[in-house]
Amino acid sequence: WSLPLKSVFVTFPGDIIKNMTDSELAENYLNKFGYMDTMKRSGFQSMVSTAKALKAMQKQMGLEETGELDKPTIEAMKRPRCGVPDVGN
């Protein structure tokens, strides 16, 4: 039996890109490109707002509008892109 390799992640000095969870990445992306109202919301309201923002982002990117943080959406968020916001610039 071969043992699975255990990857060790290190913090590289000078690396601007930090390891982020998918939801951190999504929150960051939706805020940065204008899909989320950046006003502080809480609890249930926040979830509704995120789903709406995700749908708007999925519509803009030509993805299926699920309103959920699915794999195609995460992959789209990781792709290189222009820094100009998509909404409300």
Place this chain on the structure above:
Amino acid sequence: YKTFDGDLKWDHHDVTYRIMRYTPDMDISLVDDAFARAFKVWSDVTPLTFTRLFDGTADIMISFGKADHGDPYPFDGKNGLLAHAYPPGEGMQGDAHFDDDEYWTLGKGAAVKTHYGNANGAMCHFPFTFEGKSYTTCTTDGRTDNLEWCATTADYSRDKKFGFCPSELLYTFGGNAGGDKCVFPFVFLGKEYDSCTTEGRSDGYRWCATTDNFDTDKKFGFCPSHGNAVTGGNSEGESCHFPFEFLGKQYDSCTSEGRGDGKLWCSTTDSYDNDKKWGFCQDDGYSLFLVAAHEFGHALGLDHSSIREALMYPMYSYVEDFSLHPDDIEGIQYLYGRKTGPDPTPPQPIPTTTDYEIDPTDVPETTEAPTTTTTTTTRPVDPTKDACKITKFDTITVIGAELHFFKDGNYWKMSDRSDEGPKGPFAISEKWPALPAVIDSAFEDLLTRKLYFFSGTRFWVYSGQSVLGPRNIEKLGLPNTVQKVEGALQRGKGKVLLFSGESFWRLDVKAQKIDKGYPRYTDAVFGGIPNDAHDVFQYKGHFYFCRDRFYWRMNSRRQVDRVGYVKYDLLKC
């Protein structure tokens, strides 16, 4: 397409630009050329002209920068954000910034222009072979002076054509030393430096003194990236060191170990564990031309499009033969109108002379030393004006028994009775003034001799000089998911097949309606032709399906009986 709120646009058509700062990744001439071509994308379809300024304030100020670069929107290191630009206006508005933590190329790997040598400044040819070994980057092999070189053809041993790769030992850019090479060691704030450094700067750019003492002479320049330099990390511009040690293990090539994002990196010293010096390995890089064309779209007033194939779609993807999408054209023409009148006469070729003086010791071993070479650069023929130089037409169709080839506001005609080659270009706007520059498809109704033109989701019908339209193609019964009609085939009198994507519909021309039972899959009916053909037409009893420079010819029994070149067989070039 979308425009910015309030339809922000320039109030003049003679827009100026100025390049404030260059990237170390590409030769200055390549950067200049990429920007000029990116502006031409927009000036080709609008009345806008772009003039480059070398000092003062221009409408569009262009610069490269990293992370915090002087505006409220910092870049984010390698990948992620590539560039941004501001809509038209005063001050920072209209400016375009490019993230210099990216690796800027022409989109297909290192774009390395050579210096000196005997290849007149030609681009490196990767891979090239030298004494039986294949090289994908510049090398110091065959030399004792540590200067990196490359061959400018595939086989150095056969052609003996070479040049030197960018190096601070040959020249610098920017700064105040007029491009002089670095002098090592040099003194800066009392300390001696043996290589380029980012010390003393907050912008992360590598620099050197061009005399032996910066403290007294204050002469400096920025160091160009080497042909195999790393990007990002904390060793920008330095080369990978193989093998290197990482977490006690030896690596002979770039690795993604230690990273969660899968990006390849390397150490620039023999031990990452000891020195912690690293950078990302070179990849294909991002096409400066494509990204600049997108950003200049913003600088002219276009916001992001939601059409994936449009230039103004927010995500980057590389395309080899770029042409502006109808959505982008519609957007920019909404703001500035269509291009009118003929192009100005191109200036005569300007001979430029560059002397490449080299020392015999500057030649890789095993070759003879050329002495002095003079190059004459001539302005190439504008490929948009020469049908034989166009690899992909917007559409090809038969009008009045003559083949018509359409591309970017022009068309050429080929008579089947002549072997003389194409006639033209003729301006579409002169013959059919209502039409846009890009025609996706066209056909002549055999019953009425009316001409149908399609562009994006709109179509026009010409009867002599009178025109109907534009109308939306949904009026014909095509679904709203169809973004453009890419080809048309006559099927008897009064019926025409319209192709889009992988499907086709049958149009009853008299009723102006799509017949029931459509769409049908193209490959189910026309087997053996590419399912992404962008020009479909009928000519001399055959169906033609074109993809890029090739055509697939199908006979009336729907058998592909020939595959050939548009250029040679149809245009007789």
